[in-house]
Amino acid sequence: MKLRLGLVLCSTLLGAALAQSGSLTIESWRNDDLTVWQETIIPAFNARYPDIQVTFAPSAPAEYNAVLNSKLEAGSAGDLITCRPFDVSLDLFQRGHLAPLNDLPGMENFSDVAKSAWITDDGSDVFCVPMASVIHGFIYNQDIFAELGLSEPQTYEEFLSLLQTVRESGAYEPLIMGTADQWEAATMGYQNIGPNYWRGEEGRRGLIDGTIGYDEGGFLAAFEALAAWRPFLMNGYQATTYPDAQAAFTLGMGAVYPAGSWDISVFNQQAPFPMGAFRPPPPEGQEDCFISDHTDIGMGLNAASPNQEAARLFLEWMTTPEFAELYANALPGFFPLSNHEVTLQDPLAQEFVSWRGECASTIRSSYQILSRGEPNNENQLWNVSARLLNGEITPQEAAQTVQAGLEAWYEPQQGE
């Protein structure tokens, strides 16, 4: 420890004239990624900028927004802020907590779609460097599939009969997911299979324009499709939390896990069996397919940070191909948003990202604009999706609740 401190002191003294120095703290909700940052990303950054000390300081995902808010208000937040997409970060920017990054060198490496989650409504200010998107699908246990003679389903009907086969085998749970934390039900349930029903961007934009509602067409059909999961969910799913479900899958208790691609890195470390992945299968007879490819994570600069220059250097480094390659391979399942060509080494991640070529991409229906008011559209989707899976309400009730919540404040949905 003493030696390291001495080295740091020495290098600081020597490097002072050569380069930027300082120390940076990164706020994040990705506590799963702590070791990756400590062992891979920060050392790579330090190889280029040895005098900037970087600390990755994550908090629990469910508490991140609240904790970050209080820290920013109190002036004790870190220099770099991991950005949630859309309104949460937009709100931080409008309150002056995030600095504009329009002139950051390297921002030209991102497409408009990539930047869409971290830009003001009029497109004038960008305030976070896009880091990655996540894709939804299903991860399965190949050993169980082989044992029961199952193959990847092509249609939603095949998917349900596959789950039925697993249920009848009696040895494994068909579908590993809990509803105790609520967001899994909406994020890995509704938003996972839904785009096939509401036709991706077409439906999502329709919601924003007010031409379609949650209580009709594809959005209602998606609730009905989700309700079909009920008999196949694991025993006691109502009280099973997200980490519990992850653990249950990696222990080989069940066949299929409704996943976000971010699960890949955790599963790679923990699951002793080979895994495969299939995309959300469209209903019988539908030719085209849609996937949720959600701009999920960015990095912004705390406007009150005393280390602006060092922080900007770090952000600039994040726009380079070096970072994209490093991040995508260190955290398989987070797919880079920059225009650089990146090769993925992880087969599971490669499978997920290959769907971008087969299906049309969309983002989660509730994230852009629709979660601005009260009740918050995304929060309501969590609540009704969990209740739907818990058997407390019907698909129609779920759809009507969300629609009523949206109509309560969102003008384009208030109609005639």
Add this chain to the structure above:
Amino acid sequence: MRRRPFPVHILVFLAPAVLLYTAFMIYPLLDSLRLSLFAPTVEEGGARGLAFVGLQNYRTLLSHPQWAPQLLNALSNNVLFFAIHMLVQNPVGLSLAVLLSSKLVRGRAVYRTLIFTPTVLSVVLIGFIWRLILSPLWGISGDVLGLFGLEHLNQPWLGQESTALVTLSLVSVWQNVGIPMMLFLAALVGIPDELLEAARVDGATAWGVFWRVQFPLILPTVGIVSVLTFVGNFNAFDLIYTTQRAIAGPNFSTDIMGTLFFRTFFGFQLQPGNPTMGATIAGVMLLVILSGVLVYLFGYQRRLQRIEL
């Protein structure tokens, strides 16, 4: 007659407590009440400020279709939470105290310590342990029921709207039953043996001794325990937060005033925090607790008769 000098030493002795209490309790309390009279504004150019709105926040909280059902839900859950403590924790605490005050029970100190132990443990620990015990995946609740051949009765207790709040109330009872037990025990031990002996000589049964001699004599403690339970329950937050998080699931069935306040004040999920509305909820909590305590003071404590022993 010489005037007595001003008792400076009293001020000196009072000062530390008064100063600390004012700085850390009274001032924040008043400031929070002040905050509840303001609402956030967005000025030209996006700068945020606060504007005085009088009692508007309270009106919104009590009547707006967005807030009123939430408040009502949290309040009624809180009443149930309190009722279970009053009906289970305090009677059980009293029975334990009576048992432990009897000279016929052996190993009283051991039982006393064991029953009191959970109260000194951290709530976070208690919440975590019970989450594990009740987990349908790893928990032992199914195995324990299996010992009695009742395994089919096992449920995801914390995951169902119908069972979650009662389950958590009982966990809280399990943790805190030691406190009423100790208070009752202290009161029971204070009753002179002569009274009990005289009653027995007069032919009273054990049941009669309890209801006609012991219970009337510990009535002041019954009042104190009730009011402590009331204040504690309406301020409760930690156990629900540890086991169900701020979202107080499933479907807000375990939402009590404390968690509603936390969610509103600090924000949750994608909803940003709303400090002024949070302060308003804190104001309502203060009002509820204050009125409960006043009912106790004027409706109960003043009617108690002191009995010289």
